[in-house]
Each structure stands twice: as C-alpha cells, then as structure tokens.
Amino acid sequence: MKNKVLRRVYVWERPVRLYHWLNALVIVALCITGYLIGAPLAIQSNAEASHSYWFGIVRFIHFLAAYLFFFNFIFRIYWGFVGNKYANWKNFVPTSKAFFKEMWDVIRIDIFLKRNREHLAVGHNALAGFIYFLTFIAFAIQCLTGGGLYAAMSDGWLPALFAWVPGVFGNDQTLRMVHHITMWFFIVFAIIHVYLVFYHDFVEGRGEMSSMGGGWKFIEEEVFHKHKA
Amino acid sequence: MSSRIVVDPITRIEGHLRVEANIEGGKVTDAYSSGTMVRLIERILQGRDPRDAWAFVGRVCGVCTTVHSLASCRAVEDALDIVIPPDAELVRNLMYCAQYMHDHVVHFYHLHAMDWVDVVDALNADPKKTSEIAQAISNWPKSSPGYFSDLQKRVKGFVASGQLGIFANGYWGHTAYKLPPEINLIGLAHYLEALEWQKEIVKVHAIFGGKNPHPNYLVGGMACSIGLDDVSVINAERLAYVGQLLEDGKRFIEQVYIPDLMAIAPYYLDWGAIGGGLGNYLVYGDLPTNGYRDESSFKFPSGVILNKNINDIQEVDLREDAQVKEFIGRSWYEYSGGDGAGLHPWAGETKLNYTGPKPPYEHLDVEQKYSYLKTPRWRGHAMEVGPLARVLVGYARGREDFKEVVDRALSTLNVPVTALFSTLGRTAARGLESILVAGWAQEFYDALITNIRNGDVRMAETTNFDPKTWPKEAKGVGHTEAPRGALAHWIVIEDQKIKNYQLVVPTTWNASPRDPEGKRSAYESALLDTPVANDEQPLEILRTIHSFDPCMACAVH
Amino acid sequence: MASSAKPQRPTYYEELIQKGYSRRDFMKFTTMIAAYLGLESSGVAQITEALMTKSRLPVIWLHFQECTCCSESFIRSSHPIVADIILDKISLDYTETLMAASGHQAEAAMHKTMTDYPGEYVLCVEGSVPVDADGAYCCIGGKSAVDILQEAAAGAKAIIAWGSCACNGCVQAAKPNPTGATPIHKLVKGKPIIKVPGCPPIGEVMAGVLVHVVTFGRIPELDRIGRPKAFYSKRVHDSCYRRPFYDAGLFVESFDDENARKGYCLYKVGCKGPTTYNACGVTKWNNGTSYPIQSGHGCIGCSEENFWDNGPFYRRLSSFPGFGIESTADKIGTIAAGVTAAGIAAHAIGTNIMKKKIIQSHIQEGRSGAKELDIEK
Ligand code: HEM
Ligand code: HEM
Ligand code: NFV
Ligand code: SF4
Numbered sequence A: 001m002k003n004k005v006l007r008r009v010y011v012w013e014r015p016v017r018l019y020h021w022l023n024a025l026v027i028v029a030l031c032i033t034g035y036l037i038g039a040p041l042a043i044q045s046n047a048e049a050s051h052s053y054w055f056g057i058v059r060f061i062h063f064l065a066a067y068l069f070f071f072n073f074i075f076r077i078y079w080g081f082v083g084n085k086y087a088n089w090k091n092f093v094p095t096s097k098a099f100f101k102e103m104w105d106v107i108r109i110d111i112f113l114k115r116n117r118e119h120l121a122v123g124h125n126a127l128a129g130f131i132y133f134l135t136f137i138a139f140a141i142q143c144l145t146g147g148g149l150y151a152a153m154s155d156g157w158l159p160a161l162f163a164w165v166p167g168v169f170g171n172d173q174t175l176r177m178v179h180h181i182t183m184w185f186f187i188v189f190a191i192i193h194v195y196l197v198f199y200h201d202f203v204e205g206r207g208e209m210s211s212m213g214g215g216w217k218f219i220e221e222e223v224f225h226k227h228k229a
Numbered sequence B: 001m002s003s004r005i006v007v008d009p010i011t012r013i014e015g016h017l018r019v020e021a022n023i024e025g026g027k028v029t030d031a032y033s034s035g036t037m038v039r040l041i042e043r044i045l046q047g048r049d050p051r052d053a054w055a056f057v058g059r060v061c062g063v064c065t066t067v068h069s070l071a072s073c074r075a076v077e078d079a080l081d082i083v084i085p086p087d088a089e090l091v092r093n094l095m096y097c098a099q100y101m102h103d104h105v106v107h108f109y110h111l112h113a114m115d116w117v118d119v120v121d122a123l124n125a126d127p128k129k130t131s132e133i134a135q136a137i138s139n140w141p142k143s144s145p146g147y148f149s150d151l152q153k154r155v156k157g158f159v160a161s162g163q164l165g166i167f168a169n170g171y172w173g174h175t176a177y178k179l180p181p182e183i184n185l186i187g188l189a190h191y192l193e194a195l196e197w198q199k200e201i202v203k204v205h206a207i208f209g210g211k212n213p214h215p216n217y218l219v220g221g222m223a224c225s226i227g228l229d230d231v232s233v234i235n236a237e238r239l240a241y242v243g244q245l246l247e248d249g250k251r252f253i254e255q256v257y258i259p260d261l262m263a264i265a266p267y268y269l270d271w272g273a274i275g276g277g278l279g280n281y282l283v284y285g286d287l288p289t290n291g292y293r294d295e296s297s298f299k300f301p302s303g304v305i306l307n308k309n310i311n312d313i314q315e316v317d318l319r320e321d322a323q324v325k326e327f328i329g330r331s332w333y334e335y336s337g338g339d340g341a342g343l344h345p346w347a348g349e350t351k352l353n354y355t356g357p358k359p360p361y362e363h364l365d366v367e368q369k370y371s372y373l374k375t376p377r378w379r380g381h382a383m384e385v386g387p388l389a390r391v392l393v394g395y396a397r398g399r400e401d402f403k404e405v406v407d408r409a410l411s412t413l414n415v416p417v418t419a420l421f422s423t424l425g426r427t428a429a430r431g432l433e434s435i436l437v438a439g440w441a442q443e444f445y446d447a448l449i450t451n452i453r454n455g456d457v458r459m460a461e462t463t464n465f466d467p468k469t470w471p472k473e474a475k476g477v478g479h480t481e482a483p484r485g486a487l488a489h490w491i492v493i494e495d496q497k498i499k500n501y502q503l504v505v506p507t508t509w510n511a512s513p514r515d516p517e518g519k520r521s522a523y524e525s526a527l528l529d530t531p532v533a534n535d536e537q538p539l540e541i542l543r544t545i546h547s548f549d550p551c552m553a554c555a556v557h
Numbered sequence C: 001m002a003s004s005a006k007p008q009r010p011t012y013y014e015e016l017i018q019k020g021y022s023r024r025d026f027m028k029f030t031t032m033i034a035a036y037l038g039l040e041s042s043g044v045a046q047i048t049e050a051l052m053t054k055s056r057l058p059v060i061w062l063h064f065q066e067c068t069c070c071s072e073s074f075i076r077s078s079h080p081i082v083a084d085i086i087l088d089k090i091s092l093d094y095t096e097t098l099m100a101a102s103g104h105q106a107e108a109a110m111h112k113t114m115t116d117y118p119g120e121y122v123l124c125v126e127g128s129v130p131v132d133a134d135g136a137y138c139c140i141g142g143k144s145a146v147d148i149l150q151e152a153a154a155g156a157k158a159i160i161a162w163g164s165c166a167c168n169g170c171v172q173a174a175k176p177n178p179t180g181a182t183p184i185h186k187l188v189k190g191k192p193i194i195k196v197p198g199c200p201p202i203g204e205v206m207a208g209v210l211v212h213v214v215t216f217g218r219i220p221e222l223d224r225i226g227r228p229k230a231f232y233s234k235r236v237h238d239s240c241y242r243r244p245f246y247d248a249g250l251f252v253e254s255f256d257d258e259n260a261r262k263g264y265c266l267y268k269v270g271c272k273g274p275t276t277y278n279a280c281g282v283t284k285w286n287n288g289t290s291y292p293i294q295s296g297h298g299c300i301g302c303s304e305e306n307f308w309d310n311g312p313f314y315r316r317l318s319s320f321p322g323f324g325i326e327s328t329a330d331k332i333g334t335i336a337a338g339v340t341a342a343g344i345a346a347h348a349i350g351t352n353i354m355k356k357k358i359i360q361s362h363i364q365e366g367r368s369g370a371k372e373l374d375i376e377k
C-alpha cells in the first residue's frame, strides 16, 4: 500500500483557537448555571436568607460568563472578516450551489456512512460549517434573549441595548422559554460536535483533535492542491 | 294596543343584558331576555391543566369573584378524589362569607337602590328630620343633622355643576318613586358610605388569596400557609385583621343595610305582589361545617321547591343524568343532537352558532334563537335560583336560624309569607341571608382559631397534586351557592388534561331564553304583569330585573 | 409638555362673562338656582364656586368582553376613594355598571358627552372587542362593540385600556380565541392609548392613572409598549419581599410544605414574578393589604400579554407548544440529548463496520510508516 503524502497546514490561527476554548468553557458554564436557574436544587434548610446566597452566586456566574461569551462572540464575528480563509464567514454561510453539494456529500459519507469513502476538506467541511452557522445564530438568539432578560435587572449600558427585545417576543415569559430551549440546542450540539471531532480524527487521521490546540492540520497533498487551485 | 319596548343596555348589572317587552294596558304582557356578549370560556378550557382551571373560570366574573374558582377546585378535587384539610375549608368559607357580604351590599346600594331611591328628591329633605329617622332606625353613628346637611350641600353643588355623571338621565321624579325625601337622603348617604365600606370587607380575600377581585385558590386546599412564628405567612396579625374585618362587615349589615331595607320596604309593599314569576326554586347548598362531602353539615341546605309548595322539598343530585340538563333550542349554539336535545353537563357541548340579525339591529327575532345563554332545566322545570330560593328552602326545611330572621322581617313589615314570592321578596331575602352569613362568618372564624390553637395548621392536601398520580380518566362536579344562586361546574379529565368543562351558572338559570318547549325562565316569567307607567322610562322593569341581581358575564361565560 | 396640556374649557362663569353678562348677573343667577334647589343662603357660595371652577374631566367608560372586575377593582381604590373621584375629579358620564339610566337614556348620556366635549373626554375601555361574526359576539343596544368603540374613540382626547382584556385580550383571547377577541390598540389608531394591564389592575393604580390625568392635565409617561412607567417599570420579582429567599436558593417545593410555612420563594411552584411587570410588590392590593405572593400563591403573570397561554401556573417553565401539558422544554431537551447520545453510539459502531477499510488503511499506513522509520534508523 502506498502511503499518503501529508502536508502540515496552519488552519486555526491563535485568535480562533483562543476564541474556541474560551467559548467552549463559557458555554459549559452557561449551560450548567442556566440549567440551575431554570430548575434550582432543592435545598431543604432552615437557613435564614441572609446567611446564604448560593442562587445569587449561580446567577452571578451566569451573567459573568454571559459577558465573556458575548464579547468573545463579537470578536469571532470580527475575525470572520479579517482572519484567514478557514476562519472567513464564507465558510459558514451557504452562499453557493457548491456549498450545498458538499453538504450533501458529507451527509452521505460521514452521516449515512457510505461505505469506504472519505470526504476530505481543509478547514471545516461544508456541513460542519453550516452547523456552526446555525450555532452562531443560536449564539445571537442567546445573546438577544439573555440580554433582553438582563435588561430588566440591570442599569448597565450594555443590557440597556437589549431593552427592546422583550417587546418583540410579546412578554418576558416567552423570552425566557426561548432562552431556555436554546440551551438544549447547545447541549445537543456539544455532544455531536465533540463526537464528530473524534470521529474525523479517527477516520481521517489528520490530527483534527490537536488542530484546535496547535492550529495545524495534516492535509493530503492532492487535497491541498485541489483547494489551492 | 300593544307596544314593544327594548331596554338595552340594562345598566347597574354585570354585563350585557337586553330585554324586549310587549306592553299592553300599562303592563308587561310578554318579555324576552337576551344575553348579548359571549366569550366561550368552556371551549378555551379544553386541553388545559385541570389545576389551572380555577383561574380561568375565576375570570368568568369579577363581581361574584371567587365563586367560580371555588366551584372549580371542588370539581377537580371531586374528580381526583382529594379531601381538603379542615382549615382550608374554613378559609374558603370565610372568603365565601366575605364575598356575600360584599356582593349583597353593593347590589343593594349601587345596583338596586336607585330603582327605589330618588336621588334628586333627596335634595328636598330636611336634614334634621332625616337625622331623627336615621337615629330611630339604627344605632349607626353617622346620623347627625350636620352630617346629612353637609352631604346635601355637597350633592347640591354637584347637581349645580351641571355634570351629573352617573346620575345623568336617571328616572328622577318618576311616579313610581314613593319614598319621602328624608329616606331618599338616607339612601343616598349610605350609597356613598357603602362605596367606602365595600373596599374593606374584601380584604379578607386579599389576606387569604392575595388580592381582590380574583383572589387565588388552589386545588387541594389553599395556598395561604399558616405559620404562627413567621412574619410572611398567615400569623396572629393576619388572623386578627380578618377578625376585625368580619366584625366591621357584620356591623354595617346590621346597622345600615338591614335598617335601610326595612325603612324602604314599607313604601313599596305593593311590590310584594309583583314579579313573583315561576314559583320553582332550586338550591344546591353550601358552607360545610363538617367537610364539603357531608351535605347535611351545610349552613345553606339544598333542595327544590316546585309551585311555591314549601311543604314538599325534593332532593338534588348533580350526577344524575335526568336532573340538570341544558338546552339550546333558543340560544345561539348548536348541539350534535339537534336543537331539541337537552344535555347533562358531563356530556355538554359548547359550539357557537350565531343566527341573529347582523348588527346594528333594532330588534331580535325572538321567535327564533335570541340569546347567548343556554337554557338549564331541572327535571324539565324552569327554576329560580338565588337568595329567595335559599331563604325559602332553609325556611321550608324548618331551620331555626332561617325561621328567626324571616319571621321577624315578615312581622315587622306585617306581610304574609306569600309576599316573599315577589320582586320585594327577592330583594328582602338578599338582606336576610346577609344577616345569617355575617353571623356564620363569626362561627367559622372561631372554628379556625380553635383548630390552629389545637395545632392543626394544614392548609393544603398535595398528595394528588402531581398529574402522574391521576387516573387516565376522571369526572367530577363541584357546586356552591353563589350570591346569585346555585352554581356548579362539571369536569371531565382525560390524560391529565381537561376534556370537557361545563358551567351551569345562577344567572343562566334565571335569565335564559325559553326552552325548546317554549317555557319561560325566571326573568321572562317574573316580568309578566309588571306595571309600566311610562314606556320611555322602564323603571319598573328594572326593579324586577335588578331584584335578581343579573350577572351576564357569569350567565354566558 | 405644553402641547399635551388639558385644553382649558371655560367655566360657566367665564362663559357668561364672555357672553357679556356682568358678575352681578352671575351672582343673581347663582342665588336663583340656590333657591330653586332649596338651599339656605350658605349654599349660594358653594354653587358660586361650582360654577366658577372648571368642569370635571368627562369620562366615558365602555364595557365589552369583560368580567367587570376592572370596575370592581376601581371601586376598591383607597386613595383617593372612588366617591371622591366621581363626585369631585371626573364626571363619569357613562358606565353600564353604575349609571342610573338604562337603555336609550343611557345611550343619550354618552352621546351628550361626545357632542358637548369633542376632543376633551377620556375614553376608558374595559374588556376586549370580538371582531369575528361581524361583531355579533358583543352587542350593546343592537350595535356591535367594534362600532361603539370606533364612534366613541373618534372624539376622545385619550384612551385608557383597563385591564388585560382591553390591553391584550386576556382570557377570552387565550387559545383558540373563539370569538376573535381583540385588544383596543389593535382597533384604534391615532389616539394616545394608556395601557393599564392586570387581571384586574390594582385599584389604586387605576385611580392613580386617572388622577394623574386630572391633576397634571396630561397622560403619564408610558413605556415602550404603552404602560405608565410609574406602575409597570419593575417586575414583581424586583420588589418582592421574598426575593432574599430566591437569592439564597430557598424555595417552596410543594404547597404548604415546611418551606411554605416559612414564607420561602415560590419560584419552583410556578411563580411568574420574574417575568411579570406590575406594582404588586410595592403598591400591593386592597390598600396595601397583601398581594398574591404574600398570601402564598405564585404570581400567575396576570399583567402580561398572553399569560393564559404561558402556563401551566404551577411550573416555572411553560408547556412546550405542541406537546402535552406535562412536557417541558427540559423533558424534551433531555430526550433529545438522550436520542443524540444513542445515535452517536450507533454511529460509532456503524463507523467501525462501514469504514473498516478506510480505518484499516490508516492503520496500515501508520504501520508502514513506522516500518520505514525503523528501516531508516
Ligand atoms: C450559550 C449561552 C447561554 C445559555 C445556554 C443560557 C442558558 C440559560 C438558561 C437555561 C436559563 C434559565 C432560563 C429559565 O429557565 O427561565 C438562563 C437564564 C438567564 N440567562 Fe442565560 N444562557 C446563555 C447565555 C446568556 C447570555 C449571553 C445572557 C446575557 C446576558 C444570558 C442571560 C440570562 C439571564 C438574564 C437569565 C435569567 C436569570 C434570572 O432571571 O435569574 N444568558 N440562561
Ligand atoms: C473536547 C472538546 C472539543 C474539541 C476537541 C473541539 C475541537 C474543535 C475543532 C477541531 C474545530 C474545528 C472544526 C472543524 O474543522 O470542523 C472546532 C470548531 C468549533 N467548536 Fe469545538 N471542540 C471542542 C469542544 C467544543 C465545545 C464544548 C463547543 C461549544 C459548544 C465548541 C464549539 C465550536 C465552534 C463554535 C466551532 C467553530 C469554530 C469557528 O470556526 O469559529 N467546541 N472545535
Ligand atoms: N350568576 C352569577 Fe355569578 C354569581 N353570584 C356566579 O356563579 O355573578 Ni357574577
Ligand atoms: S382584565 Fe381580567 S379582571 Fe379585567 S375585566 Fe378582564 S378578566 Fe376581568
């Protein structure tokens, strides 16, 4: 058997990697604290309220993480315009027929496991890109709904920017419901996402996992040239 | 020569009631009562959580607020086999009593009084004479000549402003007004006092239910936990507050409402022979003293009187298919079984089918369907419900407390018991039961305090609160005696949701259109032979209609 | 805001003077009506004053699809008490609940105000307006609510939408809204509309809104969706005295449990205070006696649009639309996460079977690479 010739490609620039891991961290924090805000633990205690503040702390962590999350997200949008071609927003937003064709390929090969075929992209494949696109929309929804909820409890200038949001949803309860339901999108996303990263690493053997660490991926020479063309 | 008059809107009631009446020889020869607004709450309830139903049906009416919530909780508790703790029953009773005291006083002064009291004529009263009369009929302290003359001046200034507000275009000076100016002035004074008073008694609802109108209920009991050692729940201060409110409420009824009623009635004794109507009376009973399931413990006993025969009382069973049925032959609905069918509420249907004239209209086609009220019947009979029915059934059952107040009133007015079957009787009965209720409230209050003292502070039974514990299918009925009469809700629960919910409401009994056989309900039959001195000023029609205390939001729902 | 100040209607006195009468004539006139009304001489001063002060604010209060609890709540006001409002502050020229006249006489009273005070009267609306069936679901005097509203709104200076019914349709607009119940702001355009939501609104809040208009001659400042900021700018949760329990994470787990008897926070038994804008925690109900939470029941969100469909009331989360009442977002989310995990497990197994060849070839490649390395060594 002939060995493939692999080339090291710098795919994820440092800012993208930093963004990614900060994002992963705060989303996990937001999901845990958000879940607790939605369904607080039963603490059957005799305590006087003044001795304890645990729910306040949970909420505080949520809001802190929310701020980080928000600015991190803003940064990523910015980087989608100035970063390298793998970070560009065009990777996410389906703009061409080819994008859809590639998505379909990925679905057939990676999801329905078309026997013994490989789909090979350099940065994200189109399906992953599209799912990140949905994720970004979910980010935006979370920022808007969360910001809208936060506006009612803060006089800060940032939350104030979101004061119009509740009106759009009709009432705060609907807003909370949307905010809450979207959390489940992230949970499901994270499960699939982490799995797929392992999957690609395993099936393709191109260092997918470590790429978010060091930024480098190993790309087949032919794929490299095809994409360069 | 017969003329047709239309009174629409009928004011000083709850909701939208229209009466069309034929007048001949100065008397009503025929009448049609129509409810002209519908919301279809029975439909809106379908598919919802049965535990939430009390809040939805509570909004059926904000005047008799709480009674639908009570009936609803009882219906759900019946279906799910929940027995509420004794304290919760007592709290419900106290809220019930507060509701009666409020509703009856407001009805008397703010909705009914202007049918008997000529407000403008009060300006002619002599304050000194007024004071003498007031002091002769009651110990109520606000009765000095100065009090009445100040009031009279205030009203004169008001009249002189030319802006008569709610008093504009009243039937002032109508020949049917019979009171001397001094009693008119007392009526007016107490109109204003009652307006101030009524906001106090409902604080009982605020304390136990958080607000009024529309206090909160809870399936399984009440949400107002008792915590004698805590500041933020029902503690000694809250209980004392309730005690004070109930006492003040009772005093007003005894020293203002009843003396006024007894001062006005003698001038209108002819109305003891007008507006009797059906002579059939229906009472479901309420105010349990040993739990809702023990009907024999009720302060208001249940029963049916037919044809004014108070010597023969029949028993009511809301589960029996043959007893309560609703018809829509003359109502803007349709039944899958057709216009002639009558349905027991567990099998009830609520489907709108408006066939009346397109608005704006001059007349309804009263030969066809003409109302949004369904027509309930008890074993096929049209029934009157309400204070008069309750007082008659209590009296007929030989209950001492009822006999005492009724006999005293009859002898004071020097009229026979048959005078009760009338417009005046209905209005008097409301006052009489107010005295009873105000007294019972004291007993319930004492019982609650005793229970708490003995260490029973349970307020809700929550073992069956979780829908997971419910059977796949369940049926229940909950009843009460609302201020306007017998009220019951029937519920069918399936898969933890409401499958069917039907309310049969006091004013539905009284104000409904004819049944498919053409039999009149209470309003239409009571209006027959009512004198009408002036077609343009239907004061007498208002008297009889108001004596029922109509609530159309209730009636149609 | 000078532009929105109440137009100064001339008093009777001013009108007479304008018409060329003297003050003497005016005094004669007042003495005459005093005599006519049977007043002693001391009453003359009163009448003089009444005629010299400007007219009370004319108010028309319409009733549509309602339960009349808004009217009931209004008469519960303690400051000011309602007797003083209707005798001294406003002229309540039409309200079916309280007015003496019925039928034609009632309608005439309303029309008189509409013609005597065009652009000056305040229109209060209680209840929603059903628009289905050509308006036949709510008729008064044979006219549909839609028509009555339009006619009365045309000459109004401002409109007050009382209660959730008039502001958002309330219970009759809950799904499936069988009568087409519609709030006022969707039917009337081009008039200032003050929304006073709540089922009902607090009596003192209602009185407060009217008194604001009378006292300051203009409508109160409104928030983004038309509610007076004075009463609706904070959530119930923000002024709830049980808030410290919330922050401490001390919750009632089920009604009448130990925690309920200590007055812990009602969040977990469904309190909607965190998403409800109302003055309940501060103004409270019935002259400050209590409010729902103080009496142990969670807020059901009665001043919020759509609150009937955002239930059930005994759970924090609303029902997930399209699923049974017992299904929450969390239940569905948990199922979704479970299904995902199961799918992944299946996929992982599938991968090992279906992509065996590719994976094998990677392994081969690796081995041969290792061999090459070995050789070079
Ligand atoms: C991935 C991102 C996020 C997730 C998964 C998430 C999740 C949640 C969840 C599940 C809740 C509980 C909702 C409920 O049951 O009512 C919640 C509450 C909340 N979140 Fe987020 N959230 C996220 C981002 C944000 C952001 C960006 C903000 C912006 C400030 C925010 C602000 C809030 C606020 C204000 C609340 C209500 C807290 C309270 O009322 O105490 N969240 N979040
Ligand atoms: C073990 C943990 C994780 C690893 C190894 C990992 C790895 C990666 C890799 C390799 C990519 C590039 C994907 C591609 O080429 O298709 C990526 C992208 C991404 N990951 Fe993760 N990830 C992890 C956890 C998470 C978590 C928890 C989240 C948040 C929910 C997350 C959110 C994202 C997003 C939004 C992108 C798109 C990045 C961009 O281009 O902006 N990741 N991740
Ligand atoms: N009819 C009626 Fe009600 C009463 N009382 C209810 O059940 O008024 Ni609003
Ligand atoms: S808003 Fe509520 S309280 Fe007011 S009329 Fe409507 S149902 Fe009644």
Ligand code: SF4
Residues within 6 Å of the ligand: C236, C237, C238, C240, C241, C242, C243, C244, C246, C264, C265, C266, C267, C271, C272, C273, C274, C293, C298, C299
């Ligand atoms: S009881 Fe309700 S409003 Fe009060 S703090 Fe708890 S959640 Fe907030």
Ligand code: F3S
Residues within 6 Å of the ligand: B211, C198, C199, C236, C276, C277, C278, C280, C291, C292, C293, C298, C299, C300, C301, C302, C303
């Ligand atoms: S239910 Fe309504 S009364 Fe206040 S506490 Fe909630 S807004």
Ligand SMILES: [Mg+2]
Residues within 6 Å of the ligand: B042, B374, B502, B503, B504, B505, B557
């Ligand atoms: Mg019904």
